[in-house]
Every structure is written in structure tokens, then in C-alpha cells.
Amino acid sequence: xxxxxxxxxxxxxxxxxxxxxxxxxxxDLARVVDRxxxxxxxxxxxxxxxxxxxxxxxxxAEPPAxxxxxxxxxxxxxxxxxxxxxxxxxxxxxxxxxxxIVLRGVAAGRWPTANMYEFTLxxxxxxxxxxxxxxxxxxxxxVGVVVTGIAVLALVLGLNRFYVQADALPPALQNYWLVIxxxxxxxxxxxxxxxxxxxxLQVLAxxxxxxxxHLDHPWRxxxxxxxxxQGWSVTGPRFxxxxxxxxxxxxxxxxxxxNAIGFVLWTLTLIGGAIWAxxxxxxxxxWDPKEVGTFVAWVVYAAYLHAxxxxxxxxxxxxxxxxxxxxxxxxxxxxxNLFFSGLHSYSGLK
Amino acid sequence: MxxxxxxxxxxxxxxxxxxxxxxxxxxxxxxxxxxxxRGAAHDAATEPASLPTLGPVGWLRWAWRQLTSMRVxxxxxxxxxxxxxxxxxxxxxxxDPAKVAQYLEDHPGVGPxxxxxxxxxxxxxxxxxxxxxxxxxxxxGCILPRSRQHWRALRGRPPRTPRRFGRFPAQGQGTSAAxxxxxxxxxxxSMRRGPSWLPFGRTYxxxxxxxxxxxWSASGERGYLRxxxxxVFHLALVGLLISVATxxxxxxxxxxxxxxxxxxxxxxxxYDTFERGSGFRDDTLVPFTMTLDRFDSRFDPETLQARDFTxxxxxxxxxEQARAETIKVNHxxxxxxxxxxxxxxxxxxxxxxxxxxxxxxxxxxVPFLPQDEVYxxxxxxxxxxxxxxxxxxxxxxxxxxxxxQVGPELFRSVAPELDDPLLVLSVWExxxxxxxxxxxxVYQLDESRMTQATDDDGRPVTLYVxxxxxxxxxxxxxxxTWQGTPRYVALDLRHDPALGFVLVFALTALTGLAASLxxxxxxxxxxxxxxxxxxxxxxxxxxxxxxDDVGLAPELERVLRDTLARxxxxxxxAGPDRPAPPDRPADPTGATASRPAHPSTLDDEPGEPA
Numbered sequence: 001x002x003x004x005x006x007x008x009x010x011x012x013x014x015x016x017x018x019x020x021x022x023x024x025x026x027x028d029l030a031r032v033v034d035r036x037x038x039x040x041x042x043x044x045x046x047x048x049x050x051x052x053x054x055x056x057x058x059x060x061a062e063p064p065a066x067x068x069x070x071x072x073x074x075x076x077x078x079x080x081x082x083x084x085x086x087x088x089x090x091x092x093x094x095x096x097x098x099x100x101i102v103l104r105g106v107a108a109g110r111w112p113t114a115n116m117y118e119f120t121l122x123x124x125x126x127x128x129x130x131x132x133x134x135x136x137x138x139x140x141x142x143v144g145v146v147v148t149g150i151a152v153l154a155l156v157l158g159l160n161r162f163y164v165q166a167d168a169l170p171p172a173l174q175n176y177w178l179v180i181x182x183x184x185x186x187x188x189x190x191x192x193x194x195x196x197x198x199x200x201l202q203v204l205a206x207x208x209x210x211x212x213x214h215l216d217h218p219w220r221x222x223x224x225x226x227x228x229x230q231g232w233s234v235t236g237p238r239f240x241x242x243x244x245x246x247x248x249x250x251x252x253x254x255x256x257x258x259n260a261i262g263f264v265l266w267t268l269t270l271i272g273g274a275i276w277a278x279x280x281x282x283x284x285x286x287w288d289p290k291e292v293g294t295f296v297a298w299v300v301y302a303a304y305l306h307a308x309x310x311x312x313x314x315x316x317x318x319x320x321x322x323x324x325x326x327x328x329x330x331x332x333x334x335x336x337n338l339f340f341s342g343l344h345s346y347s348g349l350k
Numbered sequence: 351m352x353x354x355x356x357x358x359x360x361x362x363x364x365x366x367x368x369x370x371x372x373x374x375x376x377x378x379x380x381x382x383x384x385x386x387x388r389g390a391a392h393d394a395a396t397e398p399a400s401l402p403t404l405g406p407v408g409w410l411r412w413a414w415r416q417l418t419s420m421r422v423x424x425x426x427x428x429x430x431x432x433x434x435x436x437x438x439x440x441x442x443x444x445x446d447p448a449k450v451a452q453y454l455e456d457h458p459g460v461g462p463x464x465x466x467x468x469x470x471x472x473x474x475x476x477x478x479x480x481x482x483x484x485x486x487x488x489x490x491g492c493i494l495p496r497s498r499q500h501w502r503a504l505r506g507r508p509p510r511t512p513r514r515f516g517r518f519p520a521q522g523q524g525t526s527a528a529x530x531x532x533x534x535x536x537x538x539x540s541m542r543r544g545p546s547w548l549p550f551g552r553t554y555x556x557x558x559x560x561x562x563x564x565x566w567s568a569s570g571e572r573g574y575l576r577x578x579x580x581x582v583f584h585l586a587l588v589g590l591l592i593s594v595a596t597x598x599x600x601x602x603x604x605x606x607x608x609x610x611x612x613x614x615x616x617x618x619x620x621y622d623t624f625e626r627g628s629g630f631r632d633d634t635l636v637p638f639t640m641t642l643d644r645f646d647s648r649f650d651p652e653t654l655q656a657r658d659f660t661x662x663x664x665x666x667x668x669x670e671q672a673r674a675e676t677i678k679v680n681h682x683x684x685x686x687x688x689x690x691x692x693x694x695x696x697x698x699x700x701x702x703x704x705x706x707x708x709x710x711x712x713x714x715x716v717p718f719l720p721q722d723e724v725y726x727x728x729x730x731x732x733x734x735x736x737x738x739x740x741x742x743x744x745x746x747x748x749x750x751x752x753x754x755q756v757g758p759e760l761f762r763s764v765a766p767e768l769d770d771p772l773l774v775l776s777v778w779e780x781x782x783x784x785x786x787x788x789x790x791x792v793y794q795l796d797e798s799r800m801t802q803a804t805d806d807d808g809r810p811v812t813l814y815v816x817x818x819x820x821x822x823x824x825x826x827x828x829x830x831t832w833q834g835t836p837r838y839v840a841l842d843l844r845h846d847p848a849l850g851f852v853l854v855f856a857l858t859a860l861t862g863l864a865a866s867l868x869x870x871x872x873x874x875x876x877x878x879x880x881x882x883x884x885x886x887x888x889x890x891x892x893x894x895x896x897x898d899d900v901g902l903a904p905e906l907e908r909v910l911r912d913t914l915a916r917x918x919x920x921x922x923x924a925g926p927d928r929p930a931p932p933d934r935p936a937d938p939t940g941a942t943a944s945r946p947a948h949p950s951t952l953d954d955e956p957g958e959p960a
Binding site: 267287309 | 424435437472603693
């Protein structure tokens with residue numbers, strides 16, 4: 001077996017680990033919900049009410065004063081078997097993925113960030129590594145679900161769609177900036193991923209804290225759809241676990257810290273890319289589709305940083321900027337690589 | 351979220367009088383503070399009752415306030431993001447004019463309309479420029495007043511100790527046997543001291559106040575770097591824009607094809623294409639010359655992907671000895687203030703065409719442009735009429751570097767190297783259109799006034815030529831000889847004097863950004879009052895940070911412990927060279943610092959100064 005094949009095998013193994021972790025995080029999340037409902041018998045009748053009538057479920061949004069500290073402590077300290085499995089398989093997956101990336105580099109005889117497949121591997125590695133670090137401090141099953149979910153999706157997509165043989169570099173990529181520029185871009189993407197998961201959670205938690213859901217008010221033309229989705233109201237029993245996560249304010253702070261690091265790294269990506277472009281293409285900025293995408297993502301995240309300090313735009317609304325920014329980052333990676341022709345066409349795919 | 355609190359904060363903040371409003375979350379927050387403040391002022395100013403008093407100056411002021419408000423800046427940022435997108439959706443003239451022409455041809459309906467709104471020149475369009483120029487005006491309008499304000503703050507003193515500490519996000523208490531004054535002096539020394547690895551790193555600016563009645567307090571502030579970084583970041587962006595614009599004004603850029611063994615002189619006539627900024631004077635072109643001696647290329651034998659391209663050139667700069675240089679992808683050559691980039695390469699078959707009279711009508715290497723990764727290259731030979739009464743000849747065709755026959759009269763190239771080269775040509779005769787005065791593309795044959803040479807059956811004639819061979823052209827037009835196959839390189843030369851400034855401003859912006867996001871801005875207060883049990887001094891402390899700052903409570907605790915330890919060791923304040931052991935229990939009663947469970951007051955302005 002060649003080193004390259006071994007690397008691919010290890011990526012599959014890591015993907016399996018993250019899938020197990022994903023399932024375990026989901027089970028853990030369900031357990032947290034369960035526990036929350038057992039603790040407060042009020043939750044049970046409300047659940048029925050929600051199934052029958054829907055709208056009255058708002059009463060759940062008022063948590064008893066003693067629950068947050070209590071339950072958070074329980075969720076943090078009282079580690080269930082599922083949480084343990086989730087944690088250990090995440091660690092294992094991170095280690096396996098790391099070895100796979102190293103072997104990939106060995107097989108190609110170069111730094112392994114030269115095509116879409118390798119970008120996906122390293123991006124998933126960074127995201128899960130950041131997850132592993134963040135989870136050591138605050139175990140938030142939901143963030144685990146989102147991040148491992150994205151990682152599994154990315155890895156499977158990478159293995160099935162983006163895979164190319166490990167190979168040496170074309171002249172345009174033979175530069176140490178490949179390590180800096182692409183490496184930093186991948187790390188930034190990984191961090192943005194975790195920040196995005198945190199912001200999703202923040203918006204959900206915020207909705208529950210304020211006890212308002214878009215599903216509570218009738219939708220003009222699509223009210224049928226609204227009724228079908230009724231069970232998924234953020235104020236409903238399905239989201240009772242939101243009371244176990246840190247409050248929206250703390251999640252916002254965590255998301256901001258991650259996004260701030262990501263933004264600085266993204267700026268570095270832009271500058272490094274411009275320096276490299278000056279070396280390779282004879283201009284530091286040429287509005288190549290990839291450059292445009294990176295610029296747009298940068299502007300959106302800059303808008304986010306401004307928004308969260310603007311009156312009336314902080315908190316929940318600022319989180320929407322994170323969604324837009326992350327969507328731009330992902331589109332910049334996928335859509336621009338696959339569907340636009342430009343100088344950054346290094347996916348290795350035809 | 352505590353938006354309302356924030357607004358209150360902003361309004362009572364009284365910016366510009368030393369104390370700047372706290373409670374905004376990051377580097378950009380100050381802008382928000384001010385913008386929101388302005389917004390608030392504007393809200394008051396534009397109440398219906400006050401409308402009639404707005405004269406032209408008032409309206410100008412109103413517009414200016416709007417433009418420099420955070421909300422408009424936010425809007426402009428989002429507009430900029432959206433406005434940048436069409437540039438990668440539609441083909442752009444600056445990148446690929448041929449694609450634009452193709453698009454206009456394929457979409458006769460919407461094409462001209464898109465063109466009218468500059469969708470094919472997005473980044474040079476009026477509307478794109480409007481967005482970013484407005485954004486920069488807004489930025490300057492916001493940053494300059496803040497720079498002035500920050501300059502005052504830099505020379506100002508920390509705010510006086512508030513009367514009550516109850517509303518602060520981090521608080522601590524302790525007692526000490528030392529006198530209140532000694533405790534406060536110790537606290538001041540403790541705050542001034544930086545971390546051991548960086549003696550000036552964590553230094554607070556500290557004031558000691560005698561509050562009367564035996565009570566003393568110390569107020570300290572750190573993190574001016576945060577706002578400095580923020581301002582530096584924004585000002586560096588302005589510098590970046592100016593540098594880029596200056597570069598555009600003073601740059602030149604040209605493309606030239608240089609065939610092996612041939613020379614290139616840095617003069618406009620030697621360029622295939624040449625464009626320059628309006629501020630560049632042609633007579634400042636440095637007249638260096640360059641000869642392509644050899645060109646090496648290496649390909650992966652299996653995947654046929656390129657592995658290395660190296661152009662070996664001899665460079666002669668004016669007044670200097672000729673010297674050998676190499677140009678590679680990613681490694682441009684600096685010559686005469688310009689950089690020379692290797693952008694392409696190919697084969698230029700050396701062809702000689704003699705006409706029916708036996709006169710040499712054309713001789714020289716003809717660059718063939720590679721069309722794919724096996725260097726199937728397309729080229730055109732335009733043979734003018736040298737002897738009288740002859741037709742002009744156009745020869746179009748392909749060069750196959752490693753030819754392989756795949757069928758009767760069907761060849762293809764299987765590798766990019768020059769293994770078994772073959773020219774497959776078709777011949778046209780008539781008028782090349784060289785005299786029409788319309789500039790022609792040398793790589794394209796205008797066939798409108800020409801007819802293709804055919805054999806007796808009326809089928810187009812195809813010539814197959816190998817190196818060294820001479821073939822007769824059809825219809826007795828003459829003969830063609832393939833003398834040899836030198837390489838050629840496509841070079842890109844660019845001169846941009848503002849490059850260094852662009853880099854410096856970009857790196858400055860990055861540094862400023864990092865400082866503005868990661869430098870913590872904190873205020874600490876320590877108050878020591880007499881009247882504790884057994885005549886001990888009661889020490890209380892509080893801390894406030896801009897934004898969410900996980901390090902605030904630990905830092906308050908560190909300062910409090912250190913203060914009490916210093917106070918116990920003696921009334922003499924320890925200098926920076928005698929750091930206290932950080933983790934020793936400070937006092938029998940202990941020092942405790944805490945963060946309230948619901949630190950929503952984090953964003954609060956402290957009460958009126960004591």
C-alpha cells in the first residue's frame with residue numbers, strides 16, 4: 001500500500017470517528033433535553049400542548065431562576081457516556097486526520113495544501129481541533145453537533161468529489177506562500193466554522209430567552225408551512241435544551257472572540273495572497289473571482305464587527321452578519337473553485 | 351441584550367472630555383459610540399419642531415452626520431460587498447476582453463444593457479467607485495475627530511474613582527493592617543508593574559487620590575493601544591487606497607513575446623501590448639535590453655503537468671555589464687525599476703516562405719500559441735506580396751510537438767515536449783488586409799478577402815511539415831521550409847513605484863487591527879478606607895473593561911493580592927524590580943475578586959465620579 005492510499009484510508013477512519021462523535025453529540029444533546037424536562041415537570045404538559053395547539057409553548061421560555069447554574073454544572077461536570085464517547089472519538093478523529101494529512105504531504109513530497117481535497121482535509125482538521133479545544137472549556141453539545149456535522153459532510157464530499165492523486169506542484173504553486181497563504185486561509189475557515197456554529201446557537205438561545213419565534217406569528221401566504229414547522233418553534237419543547245447552554249450573551253462573546261481571530265487571519269490571508277500574486281502573476285490585486293470572494297467575505301465580517309457595536313444592530317442582528325460572512329467563505333471555497341474560471345483554479349478537477 | 355443600557359452609556363459618556371464612553375465591544379466600537387452619539391444628537395436635532403431652523407448649512411451638517419454615522423457606514427460596507435459580486439459573475443474587460451465580446455455576441459438582448467450599467471467594468475465603474483469613495487469619506491469623517499479625541503485621551507488622566515463599586519462587572523474586597531495611604535500606594539505600584547517578561551507591558555496609568563476622611567483611592571487605566579490600533583487600522587486603509595491610486599497613476603505594464611536567441615529592448619515599440627497610468631512619462635522607461643538564451647521546461651511524464659519553467663536570459667541595464675539571469679514563475683526578474691514575469695511559453699517554428707518567383711517572402715520564427723496541456727499550438731503566418739503580381743498568402747495551422755497519427759490524415763499531440771513535431775497547415779490566398787489601416791491581431795487571419803487553397807477535387811489542402819523539410823505550397827504559390835524550432839517566452843513587465851507603500855500600509859493595517867481587537871482596555875480602582883475590625887484598613891476594588899474581557903476578573907484579583915502583599919511587606923511600595931509572588935495568600939482575611947453572575951452591567955458607565 002502506498003503512503004497516499006494509507007492517507008486516504010486514514011481520512012475514511014477519521015470521517016468514521018467524526019460520524020460516531022456526531023451521533024454521540026446528538027445523543028448527548030437529547031439527554032440534556034431529557035434531563036431538563038425531567039427536572040421540571042411543567043415541561044411535560046407543555047410538550048403536549050405544543051403538539052396539539054402549538055402557540056402556547058412560550059411559557060417554557062421563562063426558566064426557573066435556579067436552573068441555569070445547576071444544569072450547566074450538571075452538563076459540564078456530570079459527563080454522560082455519550083458525551084465521553086463524543087469527546088474521545090473527536091480526539092481520535094483529530095489525531096487520525098492529522099496523521100492522514102502528514103502522510104498526504106509525504107506522499108506528494110510537499111506541503112499538503114495545494115488542491116481542494118487537501119484544503120478540505122486541513123480545514124476539517126482545524127475546525128475539529130478548535131472544537132476539541134473549545135469543548136475542553138465549555139462542553140456545548142450543540143456546537144459539537146454542528147461542527148462534526150460540517151466536518152463529516154466536508155470530508156465525505158472531499159473524498160468523493162474533490163479527491164485527486166497526491167502529486168507534485170505546478171510551477172505557479174511552487175512558493176513558500178503556499179504554506180503561509182493557504183495555511184492561514186484554512187485555519188481562518190476552520191475558526192469561522194466554529195464561530196458560525198456558536199452564532200447559530202446564540203440566535204436560538206436568544207430567541208428562547210426572549211420567548212419569541214417567527215413561528216409564533218401567522219405567515220401571510222405560507223401559514224400551512226408554518227403550522228407544519230410548528231414543532232420546531234425555538235420556544236417549543238424541542239429546544240428545551242437551549243436552557244442548558246450558556247446564555248446568548250456569553251455565546252455572542254465566544255463567537256466574537258473566534259470571529260475576531262478569524263478576521264485577523266483572514267486579513268493576513270488577503271495580504272499574503274496579494275504578496276504572492278505580486279510574485280506569481282505580476283499584480284497584487286486583479287479582481288480574480290477568488291480575490292473577489294475573499295474580499296467580499298472580508299467586507300462582510302468587517303460589517304459584522306461594526307454591526308455588533310452599532311446601536312440596534314448588536315446581538316442577534318450581528319449574528320446574521322456571521323451567517324452571511326460564513327456563507328460567503330464557504331461559497332468562496334466551493335462555488336468559486338468549481339464554477340468560476342480564474343487564476344485560483346487549483347481544485348485539480350476537470 | 352443591553353442595547354438600551356448601551357445607548358444610555360453613549361449619551362452620558364460625554365466624549366471628548368477625557369472619559370470616553372465604555373461599554374462598546376471592540377475596536378470599532380468607538381466609532382459606534384461616536385456615531386450613535388451623533389445619531390442621538392441628530393435625533394434631537396431633526397425633531398419636527400427644529401426642522402424649520404435647518405438652513406443650508408444645517409442640512410449640510412445633517413448630511414455629513416448621516417454619512418459619517420455608523421449605520422450608514424454599515425450600509426456602505428454591505429453595499430460594497432454586494433457591488434463586488436457581479437465582477438465575478440460577468441466577464442470583465444480588464445481581465446478578458448475577448449470573453450466580454452463573446453458574451454455580448456451571445457446575449458444581444460441584455461448584453462448592451464449590462465454594458466450600459468458598466469457590468470463588464472465593475473471595478474472601474476462609477477457606482478462601484480461611488481460606494482467605496484463614500485465609504486472612505488465616511489471613514490475619514492469618523493476617524494479624524496476620534497483621532498483628535500484619542501490624542502487628548504492619551505495625554506489625559508485615568509477617571510477618578512467612582513463613589514460606589516456595586517455596578518462594576520469585577521469586584522474585590524480585602525483588609526490590610528497597613529494604612530489606607532500605604533495600601534493605595536501599593537496598589538498604584540502593583541498596577542504600574544508590567545509582567546516580568548515584559549517590564550512595560552501591562553503598565554497602567556495610575557492616579558492616587560486623597561478622598562478625605564482618611565480614605566484613599568487609586569484609579570488606573572490601560573489599553574490605550576486598543577483605540578490607537580483601531581485608528582491606525584482605519585488610517586492605514588486610507589493610506590492603502592491612496593497608494594493603490596498613486597500606483598495606478600504612475601505604473602506601466604506591457605507584454606512582450608521574446609523568441610530564443612532574440613533580444614528585447616525596453617521601449618514601447620518592442621511591446622505587443624503596453625498600457626500606462628496617466629502620470630507615467632514614456633521617456634522615463636529605463637532602456638535595458640534582454641536576450642532569451644535558453645528556455646527549460648519540465649513536465650511530469652505521467653500526468654503531463656508542468657513541473658518547472660526556467661527562462662535563462664542575458665540582461666543588460668544601461669551603463670552596466672551584461673549579466674546572466676533566470677526568470678521563473680514566482681521568481682520575477684527586477685530590471686530597470688520594473689519586474690519581469692514569466693507568464694507563458696511555447697514554440698516558435700522558424701519558417702521561410704519563398705514565393706512563386708523564388709523570392710524569400712517571409713522568414714523568421716512564428717510564435718504558436720499553446721491551446722492545451724500537450725502544447726497543441728495554433729499559429730498564423732502572413733506572407734505579404736514581395737514580387738509583383740503575386741497573391742498574398744495566409745498560412746494557418748497547428749504545431750503538434752509530439753505528434754501521433756490517430757487516423758488517416760488525423761494527428762494529435764501526446765506530450766508537451768518537442769519529441770516528434772509536426773506542422774499541420776492550411777493555406778489561404780488573396781488579400782491579407784494588411785493595408786486597410788485597421789490594426790490586426792497577428793495571431794488571427796482575416797479570411798474575409800481570402801480563399802482557401804483546394805486540390806483538384808475541391809477539398810481544402812492540408813500540408814504536413816516536419817522540421818527541416820521543404821514543402822510546395824498549392825496552386826504554385828511557392829514553398830515553405832521549416833528551419834528549426836526555437837522556444838519563446840511571453841513576458842509581462844510591470845513597474846509600480848507605489849508597491850512598497852501598498853505593502854507597508856497593508857501590514858500597518860494588519861498590526862493596527864490585531865491591536866484593536868486583542869489589546870484589552872481596562873480600568874481598575876482600588877479604595878482603602880479606615881474603620882475595619884481591629885482598626886484594619888478596608889480595601890475594595892473594582893474593574894471595568896471595554897467589551898467582553900475574560901481576563902478582567904483574574905487581573906483584578908492579581909492586583910488586589912499583589913497590593914495586599916506589598917502593603918503587608920511594609921509601607922514602602924515595591925519597585926518594578928521586586929515583583930510579589932503571585933499566588934501567595936495575601937492576607938488572613940484573603941482577597942477575593944468576583945464577577946457577578948449576571949454581568950450585564952459590564953457595559954455600564956460607572957456612576958458620577960466621586
